[in-house]
Amino acid sequence: MSDALLDVRDLVVRYGTVTAVDHVSFTVDAGETLALNGPSGCGKSSTIAAVLQLRRPEGGEVRFEGRELTTLAERELRPLRPRMQPVFQDPYGSLSPRHRIRDAVAEPLKVQGRWNTADGPARVAELLDRVGLDPAYGDRFPHELSGGQCQRAGIARALASEPRLLVLDEPVSALDPSIRAGVLNLLADLQDELNLAYLFICHDRAVVRHFADRSIEMRAGRLVPA
Numbered sequence: 001m002s003d004a005l006l007d008v009r010d011l012v013v014r015y016g017t018v019t020a021v022d023h024v025s026f027t028v029d030a031g032e033t034l035a036l037n038g039p040s041g042c043g044k045s046s047t048i049a050a051v052l053q054l055r056r057p058e059g060g061e062v063r064f065e066g067r068e069l070t071t072l073a074e075r076e077l078r079p080l081r082p083r084m085q086p087v088f089q090d091p092y093g094s095l096s097p098r099h100r101i102r103d104a105v106a107e108p109l110k111v112q113g114r115w116n117t118a119d120g121p122a123r124v125a126e127l128l129d130r131v132g133l134d135p136a137y138g139d140r141f142p143h144e145l146s147g148g149q150c151q152r153a154g155i156a157r158a159l160a161s162e163p164r165l166l167v168l169d170e171p172v173s174a175l176d177p178s179i180r181a182g183v184l185n186l187l188a189d190l191q192d193e194l195n196l197a198y199l200f201i202c203h204d205r206a207v208v209r210h211f212a213d214r215s216i217e218m219r220a221g222r223l224v225p226a
């Protein structure tokens with residue numbers, strides 16, 4: 001058995017007769033960035049949905065922190081879910097338009113029973129500050145933030161859960177090219193500071209070369225030599 005943080009073995013995802021992920025295996029170590037590349041429709045989203053157990057795979061194993069997730073009941077998965085957090089491409093899509101940024105960042109703490117009125121607000125301010133947002137932005141709604149600021153707020157919300165793994169699904173593709181580097185630098189700093197692991201989907205080869213420790217390539221549901 002490997003001691004990787006995430007160990008995916010022979011993963012299979014099917015939609016009816018379509019095999020979207022066909023016996024895919026990879027590992028991600030603590031503190032490591034693995035890039036997952038490939039053309040549209042090759043199975044990247046299906047792979048990460050199965051890793052996050054948002055969709056139960058038809059075959060294979062997803063071992064996270066040494067525990068096999070695919071055989072766990074939802075009730076057993078619940079305490080593990082905070083430790084693997086997604087960050088999606090659309091910065092506005094991952095935050096509810098009706099909730100202030102402060103409440104969006106506080107929500108994971110409340111859901112996980114870790115909210116404390118004495119120090120909760122300070123924790124939220126600290127998380128916003130950590131991602132480079134003035135804590136005063138906590139009062140705003142997502143549409144009052146730029147795309148880059150909103151993506152930073154989404155990262156703060158993910159960090160509230162104290163994850164070990166972030167699944168980054170094209171986290172800077174929707175952002176203005178001039179602000180992409182700032183968000184990528186933030187992710188790199190957070191990784192160093194918190195020993196976070198990243199499973200990173202990205203189409204931009206220059207970004208992958210700069211940002212990832214290793215990369216794997218998918219074509220038509222299978223891993224191919226990079």
Ligand SMILES: Nc1ncnc2c1ncn2[C@@H]1O[C@H](COP(=O)(O)OP(=O)(O)OP(=O)(O)O)[C@@H](O)[C@H]1O
Binds near residue numbers: 019020042045047
């Ligand atoms: N809900 C679904 N029902 C049926 N087929 C699906 C479903 N979701 C994905 N597929 C099919 O599975 C295959 C893999 O899709 P997937 O979205 O995982 O690829 P992708 O690499 O993430 O693509 P993109 O980069 O465009 O998001 C494709 O052939 C797609 O049409």
